[in-house]
Amino acid sequence: MGGGIKVHGVPISTATMRVLATLYEKGLDFEIVPVDMKAGAHKQEPLISLNPFGQIPALLDGDLTLFESRAITEYIAEEYSDKGEKLLCQGCKKVKATTKVWLQVEGQQFDPIASKLAFERVFKGMLGMTTDPAAVEDLEAKLVKVLDIYEARLSKSPFLAGDCFTLADLHHLPIIYYLMGTDSKKLFESRPKVNEWIKKITARPAWVKVLHLQKQ
Amino acid sequence: MAMKVYGDGMSACVARVLLCLHEKETEFELVPVDLFACHHKLPSFLSMNPFGQVPVLQDDDLTLFESRAITAYIADKHKDKGTDLTRHADAKETAIVKLWSEVESHHFNPAVSAVIHQLIVVPLQGEKSPDAAIVEENLEKLGKVLDVYEERLGKTKYLAGDSYTLADLHHVPYIYYFMKTSHAGLVNDRPNVKAWWEDLCSRPAFLKVSPGLTIAPVTN
Numbered sequence: 001m002g003g004g005i006k007v008h009g010v011p012i013s014t015a016t017m018r019v020l021a022t023l024y025e026k027g028l029d030f031e032i033v034p035v036d037m038k039a040g041a042h043k044q045e046p047l048i049s050l051n052p053f054g055q056i057p058a059l060l061d062g063d064l065t066l067f068e069s070r071a072i073t074e075y076i077a078e079e080y081s082d083k084g085e086k087l088l089c090q091g092c093k094k095v096k097a098t099t100k101v102w103l104q105v106e107g108q109q110f111d112p113i114a115s116k117l118a119f120e121r122v123f124k125g126m127l128g129m130t131t132d133p134a135a136v137e138d139l140e141a142k143l144v145k146v147l148d149i150y151e152a153r154l155s156k157s158p159f160l161a162g163d164c165f166t167l168a169d170l171h172h173l174p175i176i177y178y179l180m181g182t183d184s185k186k187l188f189e190s191r192p193k194v195n196e197w198i199k200k201i202t203a204r205p206a207w208v209k210v211l212h213l214q215k216q
Numbered sequence: 217m218a219m220k221v222y223g224d225g226m227s228a229c230v231a232r233v234l235l236c237l238h239e240k241e242t243e244f245e246l247v248p249v250d251l252f253a254c255h256h257k258l259p260s261f262l263s264m265n266p267f268g269q270v271p272v273l274q275d276d277d278l279t280l281f282e283s284r285a286i287t288a289y290i291a292d293k294h295k296d297k298g299t300d301l302t303r304h305a306d307a308k309e310t311a312i313v314k315l316w317s318e319v320e321s322h323h324f325n326p327a328v329s330a331v332i333h334q335l336i337v338v339p340l341q342g343e344k345s346p347d348a349a350i351v352e353e354n355l356e357k358l359g360k361v362l363d364v365y366e367e368r369l370g371k372t373k374y375l376a377g378d379s380y381t382l383a384d385l386h387h388v389p390y391i392y393y394f395m396k397t398s399h400a401g402l403v404n405d406r407p408n409v410k411a412w413w414e415d416l417c418s419r420p421a422f423l424k425v426s427p428g429l430t431i432a433p434v435t436n
Contacts (some may be wrong), residue, residue, distance in 0.1 A: 051313055052364045068318035075311035081338060097278055097289045104282035109267060149266045181348050 005030035008047055009057030010037065011213040014115070014174035015069040016057040020213065022073040024206035026084035029167075070107060070171060077167055085206070087167045100159035104166035113142045113183050114175045121182040140187060145204055148190055154193035160199070177202065177211070205211075218243040219290075221268030222261070224251065225428020228389035229283040230271040234428070236287040236387050238421035240298040261292075280382055284321065287382055299421075301382045307335075309377065316375040316383035319361075327358040328390045335397050337434045362409055368374070369408035388416050389429060397433050 007030055009016030023030050035041045035056050043054040050058035051067035058065065059072045063135075066072045077087040089095040117139040120131050128197065153160060160168045176198055179185060189195050201207065219237070220242055223230035237244045249255050249270050257268050264272045265281035272279060273286045275293075280286050291301040303309035331354045334346040368375060376383040391413055395403060404410050416422060 052367065053319075064311065065409050066311055066315055068315050068322065071311060071315040071318045073306070078310070079307050094278055096292075097280055097285070099284035100288050101280050101282050105267075106284040107318075108282060112326070152266060161430075 001187060004060070004062060006033050006060040007031070007057050008033045008035055010034055011210065011216075012205075013037075013056050014118070014178065017169055017174040017177075017210050018069040019057050019072050019076075020210045021173055021206050022076045022087065022167070024209045025087055025170070025204070026076055026080045028076070028080060028083065070103070073102075073171065074165055081182070084163065087170065089161065089164055089166060092162075095162045095164070099166045099168050102160040102166075103171065105160075106168060106171045106181070109146050110143075110172065111147065112176065113139055116181065117143060117184055118175050118178045121184055122178045123154075132186060136184075138186060143184075144187055147187055147194055151191040151193050155199050159197070165201065165204070173201060173207055173210075177207075217276060218245050220245050220247050220274040220424050222247045222249050222264065222272040222274070224248055225327045225425065226430045227251075227270050228329075228393060228429070229269070231392075231425050232283040232386055233271045233273065233286045233290070234425045235388055235421050236301065236382070238424050239289055239301060239380075239385065239419075240294040242294055242297070265350065272384055284317065284382075285385060287385065291382055299380060301380075301385065303376070303379070303381060313376040313381045313383050316381075317386060319364075319375070320383060320386045323364075324358070324387060325345040325390065327354045327361060328352040328394055331358065331397070331399065332390060332393050336393060336431055339433070340431070355399060355402065362402055362406055365412075366406040366408050369412050374412070380416075384412075384416055388422060389425075392417065392426060392429050393431065 005028060006075070007016065007019055007023070009019070009032065011017065011032070020032075035047055037056070039146065042056055047056070047058060048054055050065050051061070055067065057069060057072065058067045059064075059075075059183050066075060070080060081088065088099060091100075117136065120139065124131050150160075157163060159165050176188065180188060180198065180202075188198055219242065221230065221233055223233075223236070223246070225234060225246065227232060234244075234246070249261065251270070251292055255261060255323055256265075256270060261272075262268055264274075264279050267281065269281065271283055271286060272281050272287070275289075280289055287301075292304070295302065295304045302313050329352055334351045338344060338346050365375070374380050374384050391403065394400070395413075417426070
């Protein structure tokens with residue numbers, strides 16, 4: 001396995017960025033197969049055979065085909081656990097279990113709100129649509145309740161699952177990156193522990209490489 | 217000491233954990249949390265789950281929340297006992313189980329839970345009527361997800377392959393409640409999905425948990 005890893009996706013897609021960050025953290029070689037979203041390529045072959053939901057990213061590693069970014073990142077983190085940065089704490093039972101909790105918190109509590117907010121603030125503009133201020137207000141009101149919980153959590157440990165950076169932190173990077181480029185950044189900057197955490201995780205070399213891809 | 221699960225069997229998310237415990241033949245104690253009296257919002261509960269939701273699992277000095285993290289923990293801790301819910305012996309198979317678990321989390325769950333919230337929970341709260349637009353929008357989304365499942369289940373007996381895993385288990389409580397609404401046709405009209413559902417609800421673990429799933433739709 002490895003060496004022939006292909007990612008079908010584009011570097012501006014949040015879900016693709018999640019996978020790319022993980023691959024860079026692990027120091028793995030891979031190839032990006034661009035998908036022309038504007039031309040609807042994600043709803044056609046070859047992608048639709050790789051992901052029946054017609055979404056990016058899809059990952060090929062040898063004869064394994066995966067979709068759903070969070071399943072892909074977990075596969076990479078476990079399959080290549082001895083390479084690059086540690087993204088899952090295998091040794092300690094408590095931290096391993098706590099990582100599972102905060103992986104779910106990102107997927108079930110943070111992302112449903114934050115991704116809709118990023119859609120309003122950022123992606124609607126890219127698609128020629130207009131931001132709905134009432135939706136932004138409603139989503140920000142919901143997000144602050146989640147961020148207050150994060151503030152309390154990060155007052156107890158530097159990263160969400162404990163003392164080390166894990167996938168649970170990484171999964172947040174793409175949406176936070178986009179929201180920090182909008183007025184919604186005030187929600188993060190006004191919470192000292194959250195703000196400190198964001199500064200740490202966005203400074204990671206792997207993440208910087210992902211952003212560099214966007215400029216190419 | 218037996219694991220403790222905080223919550224009631226009528227909660228779909230609690231039932232998800234109970235199904236896993238039964239599949240893993242693991243003893244546990246169910247500690248009721250009175251949601252109607254808002255005990256899940258008390259400081260004593262919030263210290264276990266700051267999001268104020270059931271279920272919570274306590275296993276010795278470990279306290280966990282988020283039902284899918286709890287099931288993953290139980291399945292991993294007891295991987296050599298009961299049903300193999302994660303196919304842990306093969307990395308590729310494990311990844312496929314995680315993939316279809318993510319599909320449940322991000323495609324199936326948002327649509328089905330929105331429908332159940334409108335048709336079952338909202339009437340129970342008594343203040344307003346179900347929002348027909350939300351129901352229609354989410355039934356359409358759910359139909360598209362089930363179309364993908366119909367094709368998938370034409371190739372494999374279960375979502376992640378030929379054996380029952382967490383990827384199937386996570387669906388069970390919400391499908392059970394969904395089948396009590398007048399929209400059960402979305403499942404029944406898709407032969408592979410229907411056969412899969414009938415298999416899931418014939419499992420002994422389900423027969424132990426389903427008597428607790430007591431919430432019923434007031435209106436359709």
